[in-house]
Amino acid sequence: MRNLFQIILRFHFQLLYFVLMIISLLLLMNSNEYHETTWFNSSSFVTGKVYNTWYSVRRYFSLRQENDRLAMENNILKNMLKQNYLKEDSQLLQGSGTVQFSYYPAIVINKSVNRQKNFMTLNIGSLSGVEPEMGVVAPDGVVGIVRDVSPHFSTVIPIINTGSHLSVKIRGKEFFGTISWEGPDYRTARLNEIPFHVPVEIGDIIETSGFSAIFPRGITVGIVNEVSRGTDDYFLDIQIILATDFLKVNHVMVIRNNVRKEQKELEQKTGNG
Amino acid sequence: MGKNNSVILLWTIVLLIFQILVLNSVYLFGFVNPYVYVFVILILPIDLRPWIGLMVAFFLGLTLDTFTDTPGMHMAATLTMAFFRPAVLRLIAPREGYEADARPDLGEMGFYWYFRYSGLLVFIHHLLLFYLEVFRFSHFFHTLSRVMLSWIASMILIFLFQILVQKPQK
Numbered sequence: 434m435r436n437l438f439q440i441i442l443r444f445h446f447q448l449l450y451f452v453l454m455i456i457s458l459l460l461l462m463n464s465n466e467y468h469e470t471t472w473f474n475s476s477s478f479v480t481g482k483v484y485n486t487w488y489s490v491r492r493y494f495s496l497r498q499e500n501d502r503l504a505m506e507n508n509i510l511k512n513m514l515k516q517n518y519l520k521e522d523s524q525l526l527q528g529s530g531t532v533q534f535s536y537y538p539a540i541v542i543n544k545s546v547n548r549q550k551n552f553m554t555l556n557i558g559s560l561s562g563v564e565p566e567m568g569v570v571a572p573d574g575v576v577g578i579v580r581d582v583s584p585h586f587s588t589v590i591p592i593i594n595t596g597s598h599l600s601v602k603i604r605g606k607e608f609f610g611t612i613s614w615e616g617p618d619y620r621t622a623r624l625n626e627i628p629f630h631v632p633v634e635i636g637d638i639i640e641t642s643g644f645s646a647i648f649p650r651g652i653t654v655g656i657v658n659e660v661s662r663g664t665d666d667y668f669l670d671i672q673i674i675l676a677t678d679f680l681k682v683n684h685v686m687v688i689r690n691n692v693r694k695e696q697k698e699l700e701q702k703t704g705n706g
Numbered sequence: 707m708g709k710n711n712s713v714i715l716l717w718t719i720v721l722l723i724f725q726i727l728v729l730n731s732v733y734l735f736g737f738v739n740p741y742v743y744v745f746v747i748l749i750l751p752i753d754l755r756p757w758i759g760l761m762v763a764f765f766l767g768l769t770l771d772t773f774t775d776t777p778g779m780h781m782a783a784t785l786t787m788a789f790f791r792p793a794v795l796r797l798i799a800p801r802e803g804y805e806a807d808a809r810p811d812l813g814e815m816g817f818y819w820y821f822r823y824s825g826l827l828v829f830i831h832h833l834l835l836f837y838l839e840v841f842r843f844s845h846f847f848h849t850l851s852r853v854m855l856s857w858i859a860s861m862i863l864i865f866l867f868q869i870l871v872q873k874p875q876k
Contacts, residue, residue: 445757446756446757446760449757449760449761450788450789453764454785456781457779457781458782460771461777461778461838462778463777480773483727483773487727544731546733547733548839549839549840617845617848617852
């Protein structure tokens with residue numbers, strides 16, 4: 434017993450390192466499934482508060498770029514106003530009443546772009562109506578999908594997270610695939626599941642498919658940058674440049690699909706049938 | 707001694723704020739991220755009991771991890787850095803050993819000593835941090851280049867901080 438005590442005393446430094454290292458590695462392993470340890474989460478109260486306060490200082494320095502971006506988006510939206518259409522079209526545009534998608538403006542208060550599991554924190558949460566699995570877009574294009582929500586904050590898995598998957602199609606060609614990201618560059622991603630026979634060209638625009646009921650159809654995701662036959666037997670190897678600049682993204686919109694629940698329930702019923 | 711401790715505590719707070727709020731969103735050339743908060747471990751006194759160094763590293767890593775949502779990552783890197791610190795100090799000790807109240811200080815120990823001391827320890831820290839983050843070796847050389855470039859950026863900042871923190875020369 435005394436010997437054991439002496440050994441512990443003698444090697445206390447190595448033992449302490451060993452124990453602490455095991456604690457940290459356990460934390461690391463458990464966190465691979467994104468954000469399981471909720472107290473670490475930056476949507477938790479204290480860290481969220483700190484980042485929010487810091488953002489209120491920092492925001493003044495990017496006002497000019499933000500203005501430009503918002504003016505550009507305004508321009509696009511103005512072009513879609515129903516006054517611009519001929520009478521017959523405007524009657525069509527008024528539709529039959531149900532608004533499928535509504536948007537909540539939000540601000541990115543924390544993010545990372547140089548990791549494998551990148552993430553973002555937004556300054557709105559469940560009190561503002563945000564729920565997990567809602568889409569997030571920036572003026573330039575798709576950003577990601579909401580993962581966790583607290584009363585005042587929410588975390589987002591952006592496209593540039595190795596765990597993200599996004600159903601997309603090639604604009605004007607009606608071929609569907611998925612976007613995935615393996616790192617390391619936050620500016621590019623991969624387009625998968627496009628078969629050989631599809632005539633993909635450099636410069637083709639990739640947009641959301643609307644399949645998952647998270648995003649509306651037709652929101653820009655990126656532009657095809659490289660097409661090759663790759664190693665796979667059936668599918669092309671396609672690299673795209675992402676439309677969203679994840680380094681600069683600041684103002685975003687969270688998209689609520691008002692009939693998503695209905696769609697999901699119906700699909701589940703059919704699936705179980 | 708008490709004064710020295712409060713100076714270290716003050717620097718810890720300053721560095722953590724600087725790291726979390728400013729440096730964590732700095733990406734030189736798109737992916738080079740300096741980690742200067744490890745300076746806290748560098749300025750600990752030479753004769754500090756090693757296990758206290760480990761505890762400091764533990765809480766330092768924990769704080770960083772909490773703010774960057776990387777449970778265990780910074781912690782493992784800072785712990786390993788603190789673990790190797792006594793060995794590195796022995797390795798580069800001057801022939802006659804350290805004086806009783808010696809501090810790991812650029813002015814006191816000289817440039818060559820300080821460069822080896824901080825360079826080695828920061829390299830250990832960055833190596834572990836970046837490879838734990840990637841967690842696989844498929845991007846081995848890309849990650850290694852990130853380690854090297856971040857190391858250079860961190861070292862420049864650490865030398866700047868060191869010049870700020872040290873006592874004016876008599």
